[in-house]
Amino acid sequence: MKKKHPTKDISLSMLNACFACATPEARDVMRSFAAYVGSYQVQKHTAPLFLRIIGTNDEEIIHTLLQKRHPFILFRNLHPAKELINQSIEMLTSHDPSSLCPAALYTILGLLDMVYKNPSKGMAVYRMDELELNHVAKYLNESLDQLHETNKIILRLLEYFYFFETTFNVDTKYRKTGIHAMKLRLAFLDKKHGLRSILPEQLMVQDLVNDDFFLDNRHSVQKLQYTNSTHYELQPSEEQ
Secondary structure, eight states: OOOOOOOHHHHHHHHHHHHTSSSSSHHHHHHHHHHHHHTTTOOTHHHHHHHHHHHOHHHHHHHHTTTTOGGGGGTTOOOOHHHHHHHHHHHHHHTTTTTSSSHHHHHHHHHHHHHHSSSHHHHOOOOOOHHHHHHTTTTTTTOOOTTHHHHHHHHHHHHHHHHHHHHHOOOOHHHHHHHHHHHHHHHHOTTOGGGGSSSSSGGOOHHHHHHHHHHTTTTSSSSOOOTTOOOOOOOOOOOO
């Protein structure tokens, strides 16, 4: 059995550690690495690495990676694998609207929009369930109208699932997802009750901001704010 080279193991471990951007030095390394990776085309072999760098959730590093690409259409030339979709949903789940940077959010929404625009094919690749849809819907910003870019994309994505449920003769497990998607969409449009009528309260970041616990501990608890209102104009450039 061939013995692993310890130097190689250490170098890979150190590079992997840089993805956390826990120190200024690690962040500098990741910025340079993002520039290097960004010089390659986005295709099936490089896409997981692009998405992993986006997972650093560092706006500067992500923009270094993107270069002149628009985040929403970063993966437009791919047939996304289950791995990419799962990785994207994990990012939406592990963050909230107060912590996920706009460039990362637009990239993930662009990938999901492309995958589920044809809902039957998208669900065949990755079947999103009701809990995962909740983590998509939590990025709807009720302080902005439905025509705001982020809101418009998410509402359209939810509509794809409902269209799938009403148009095709689908199994019960898919039907539940479609019905839940439409409930989420209607809840956002219902100004009287809103998303709080259907989403678990733990996902309602805006409500938590005004919670007594946060108000009483405002010096020790970081204030939660929406950061997904950054405006991106969809002006795609040529792929490098």
